[in-house]
Amino acid sequence: MNKKLAIILRGLITENPVLILVLGTCPALAMTGRVMSAIYMGLAATVVLVGSNAVISLLRNVIPDTVRIPCYIVVIAAFVTIVDMVLHAVAPEAYTLLGKYLALIVVNCIILGRAEMYARKNNVLDSVLDGLGMGLGFLLALVIMATIREVLGYGAFAGIEIPFLKNFTIPILKDAPGGFLVFGIVIAVMNKITAKRGGVKRKSFSCEACPSAHLCNKTSCSEITELKKDNGEEERA
Amino acid sequence: MFKSKFMENARPTIVLGAICLIVALLLAVVNMFTAPIIKEREDEAVAESLMLVMPDGESFKAIENLSEYGLPSAVVEAYEEESGKGYVFRLSVTGKSENGMVILCGVDSEGKITGTKIISEDESDGYKDPVYEVVEDGQYYKDMTASNLEYYHVGGSTKTAKAYYNAVKAALDARLLILGEEVDDRTPEEKLQDNCNAALGTEGKTFEAFMTSWEALGDCTVYASDAGAVVKYGDKFVGYSDSGEAIGEFDADTLLQTDAAYAAYASTEAVDLTAYTGIGAAVKAMYKTSDGLYLVRLENKGFEYASDKIKIELVVDSEGVIESCVTVAQSESAGYGAVCGTPEYYEQFNGKDADQIDGVGAISGATATQNGYRAAVKQGIRAVETVEGGSN
Numbered sequence: 350m351n352k353k354l355a356i357i358l359r360g361l362i363t364e365n366p367v368l369i370l371v372l373g374t375c376p377a378l379a380m381t382g383r384v385m386s387a388i389y390m391g392l393a394a395t396v397v398l399v400g401s402n403a404v405i406s407l408l409r410n411v412i413p414d415t416v417r418i419p420c421y422i423v424v425i426a427a428f429v430t431i432v433d434m435v436l437h438a439v440a441p442e443a444y445t446l447l448g449k450y451l452a453l454i455v456v457n458c459i460i461l462g463r464a465e466m467y468a469r470k471n472n473v474l475d476s477v478l479d480g481l482g483m484g485l486g487f488l489l490a491l492v493i494m495a496t497i498r499e500v501l502g503y504g505a506f507a508g509i510e511i512p513f514l515k516n517f518t519i520p521i522l523k524d525a526p527g528g529f530l531v532f533g534i535v536i537a538v539m540n541k542i543t544a545k546r547g548g549v550k551r552k553s554f555s556c557e558a559c560p561s562a563h564l565c566n567k568t569s570c571s572e573i574t575e576l577k578k579d580n581g582e583e584e585r586a
Numbered sequence: 587m588f589k590s591k592f593m594e595n596a597r598p599t600i601v602l603g604a605i606c607l608i609v610a611l612l613l614a615v616v617n618m619f620t621a622p623i624i625k626e627r628e629d630e631a632v633a634e635s636l637m638l639v640m641p642d643g644e645s646f647k648a649i650e651n652l653s654e655y656g657l658p659s660a661v662v663e664a665y666e667e668e669s670g671k672g673y674v675f676r677l678s679v680t681g682k683s684e685n686g687m688v689i690l691c692g693v694d695s696e697g698k699i700t701g702t703k704i705i706s707e708d709e710s711d712g713y714k715d716p717v718y719e720v721v722e723d724g725q726y727y728k729d730m731t732a733s734n735l736e737y738y739h740v741g742g743s744t745k746t747a748k749a750y751y752n753a754v755k756a757a758l759d760a761r762l763l764i765l766g767e768e769v770d771d772r773t774p775e776e777k778l779q780d781n782c783n784a785a786l787g788t789e790g791k792t793f794e795a796f797m798t799s800w801e802a803l804g805d806c807t808v809y810a811s812d813a814g815a816v817v818k819y820g821d822k823f824v825g826y827s828d829s830g831e832a833i834g835e836f837d838a839d840t841l842l843q844t845d846a847a848y849a850a851y852a853s854t855e856a857v858d859l860t861a862y863t864g865i866g867a868a869v870k871a872m873y874k875t876s877d878g879l880y881l882v883r884l885e886n887k888g889f890e891y892a893s894d895k896i897k898i899e900l901v902v903d904s905e906g907v908i909e910s911c912v913t914v915a916q917s918e919s920a921g922y923g924a925v926c927g928t929p930e931y932y933e934q935f936n937g938k939d940a941d942q943i944d945g946v947g948a949i950s951g952a953t954a955t956q957n958g959y960r961a962a963v964k965q966g967i968r969a970v971e972t973v974e975g976g977s978n
Contacts, residue, residue: 408605416598420605427609431616438623 353478360482366459367490368539373459376450377491378528384507387495388488389443390450393432395484397454400428402468402480409469421464422455429455459483490535497531498522636665636674639701640692643667646674655763660756662688664764670695673764675757676705681749683708689750691757697731702754709746715920717746732758734821737774743920744893782809782816785825787833796851797873797881799899799912806847815851817844824848854881862972866965872973878904880970886962888926888955892917896926896955898962902970911935911963916955923955940967 366372373394380390404424405412412420433451436444444451454460463483468476500506502522504514521527636646646665657664663676672694680686685708692700704722707714717738720726726738727750735758737751759769772780782793793809793816807818816825824844825833830852832841857872857880859865868886875881882900894917901910916927925931926949934946943964949956 412601412605413598416602420602423602423605423609427613430613434613434616434620434624438620438627441627 353474356475356478357482357485360479360484360486361489362486363543364483365486365490365539366462366483367487368536369543370459371536372462373457373487374532375453376457377487377494378525378532379450380447381491381494381498381528381531382502382523383446384492384495384499386446387491388507389447391484391488391491393436393443393447393451394454394457394459394487395481396432397425397428397457398460398463398480398484398487399477400431400480401425401460401464402476403473404428405464405468406471406473406476412469417465417469418461421461425460425464426455459487494528494531494535497535498527502527632665635690635705636692638703639690640667640672640674640694641701642671642694643674643692644669644671649673649764655760657760657763658756660753661760664760672700673757673761675760677753677756679749679753679756681707681709682714682743682745683710687746687749687753689753691727691754693757693761697758697761698729699727699731699754699758701725702727702750714743714746717743717750721747721750727754730754732762732770735774744917778809781818781823782811782825785816785823785833786811786814787825788813797883797899798914799910800850800881800901801910802850802875803847804843806843808847808851810851815848817847817851819843819847826852850875857973859969862969864972865969866961868962868965869969872969874973879909880904880973882966882969884962884966886958886965888916888958889918889923889952890954892919892923892955896959896962898932898959898966900963900966902967904970904974905939906967906971906974907937907939908935908963908967909937913959918955919952923949923952925949925952926955926959935963940964940971943967 360366364370367374367377376390376394380386401421401424405421408420408424429452432454433444436447436451463479467479471479496506500511500514501519504511504516504518519527522531632648633643633646637643645668647668649664649666652661652664660677660679661675662678665674665676667673672692674690674692677689677691678686679689687707687709688705690701690703690705692702694700702722702725704718709717721738727735730736732755735751735755738747762769770777779791779793783789783791788811791811791813793811796808796810796815797803798807805819809816809818814826814828816823818824819840822836822840822844824836824840826844826848827833830848832844832848836844853876854873857874859869859872868884869882870885871883873881880900880902882902884898884900885895886898888896894915896913896918897915899910899912899914900908902908911932913927913932916924918924918926926947931947931949935943938946943960947956947960947963949959
C-alpha cells in the first residue's frame, strides 16, 4: 500500500512534472492567468494521463518498439479528443476557457514522457497511479501559480473578488511576463525546499530510450556525468 | 523463415493500424453520444443570439443553399423563424476598417425591421460612437421597411454609417428575394424623386426639399419643383395642384397635416437674390413668409477636408434677429466640428443678431468649422437686412 501511495506522491511533490522536472511549461504559463482555467486544464490533463498510461501499459507487450511513439500519440490523441467532445457537451464553460490549449494536451511532454518512461515498463495499476500522481502534481503546480497570479494580478480568486485587494493589483502578473516571473519564483522556492531535503535523485537514463543513441559513442549517460565530475564541473543536485 | 520475416516486418503496421481502427471506432461511439448534445447547445446559443434582434422569435431554422435565392453578397447566414414571425440575417459589411462589421438584422413577416445588433466590428473609436449611439443603441432602423428606409447620415463617420445602412438594406432585400418578390434597387434619392413625380403626375422633374426645419411645416417635408410641390407625410407623398388641391385620395389625418404644410409653403414668396448686391455666397435661397419672416438656406465650407459643406437653415425676423437656426447637414470631423450638428450648438444662435454672432458658437479644436458656421449665419442675417433695406 505504501508503495502504491509513494507512486502517487512522487508525481505530486518530489518529481512534480512542472516545478521539478520542468515539463509541460506551455500550458503552465498559458493557463495560469485564472484559477478556474488552471483547474480545468489540470483535470483534463490528469484524465488524459491516467487513460493513456492505462492503455499503453495494457498494450506494452503488443506494441512493437519501432512504432511505439506513433502508437502512443494515437492513444493520447484519442483520449484528448474524447475529453474535448465530452467537455464540449457537458461543460461548455470549461471547453470555452480551455480553448485551443485543450487540443494541445496531445503534445504535452508530460504525457508522452510518462508513457515512454513509465507506462511501457510497468503494470496497469502502477501506470494508472503514476498517471494520477503526475496529473495531480501538474494540477497542483498550475493552481499554485494561478492563485498567485489571479490574487495579485486581478485581486480575485476563482473569479471571486477580494475587496481589499481590488485596488492594489500588480497588472504585469496578468500577462506573459508576469507568468514567467511567477513560474521562476515558484521553481526557485521548490528547489530550495527540495535541496533542504537532500535534492532530487537524478536517474541515469538508459540509452534504450534515448533518441540520439545511434549517434552517441558513450555506453550510458552516467558516463557523461562522470566525465563532468572529472573536469571539475559540479554535479547537479 | 519467410513467414516470420514477413510477420516481423508487417507487425508494426498491423498493430498501428489496429490501434487506429479501434480508436476511430471508440471516437465514433463517443461522438454518437456527444454530437446531439453539442448540436442542441449550439442551436440554443444561435437562437439566443437571434432573439437579440427578434425578441418575439422562439425557434429558428437556418436557410440552406442561400445562393439559390441570389441574395445580396452582404448576407452570410439567414434564419427563418419557424412560426412565421420573419427572418434574421447575419450580414458582413465593410465600414471604415478593412476588418469589416458583422451585424444581425431581424425582419418581421410584414417586412419591418425588428432589431439590429452589431456582433463584431473594428471601427475607429470616436468615429463610430455618434453612429452607434443612434443606429445601434437607439435602434434607428427599427420598424422601417424597404419602402421607407432612410439612411442615417453622420458627418465624419460616413463609412461606418453607410456600412450599417447597407447591411440593413441587404437584410430587407434578402427577405424579398427569399419570398420571390422584386427588390427595389433605386437609391434613396432616386426613390424620392420617383415618388414626387408620381404624386404630381409628372416625369423627370427634379424636386428639392424646401426649408426642412421650418416649424410651420409640422411633421411634413415639402419638395418643390418648377412643376409644383409635393408634401411628404410619413411614407405618403401628396402632390398639390396649382389651385392648392391635393391630387389623389388620402385619409383625413394625412390631409390635415399636408394641407397645412402646403398652405404654409404656398404663403411664402421666393426672394430673387440676383436683384440685390452684397449678398454673401453662402446664401443659396431666401423666402419671405406672409408674417414677415425670412427663411434663409445657407451653405458654407467648414473644415478643409470635410466631404461636403455645412448646410444651415435660418428663420430671421425683419429686424435681423434669428428666430431659429438649424444645421440640416454637415460632414465635419466627428468629435470636433461635428458638434455643430447638435441642437445644443445651433440653438445658441437663436435670438442673436449679426453683431452678436461672434460671441456664440465657439468650437474648441474646430476653428475652421466654427468660423465657417459663423460666417454663414452672419451672411444670412446681412442678406435679410439687405433685402429689408431694399438695397439693389
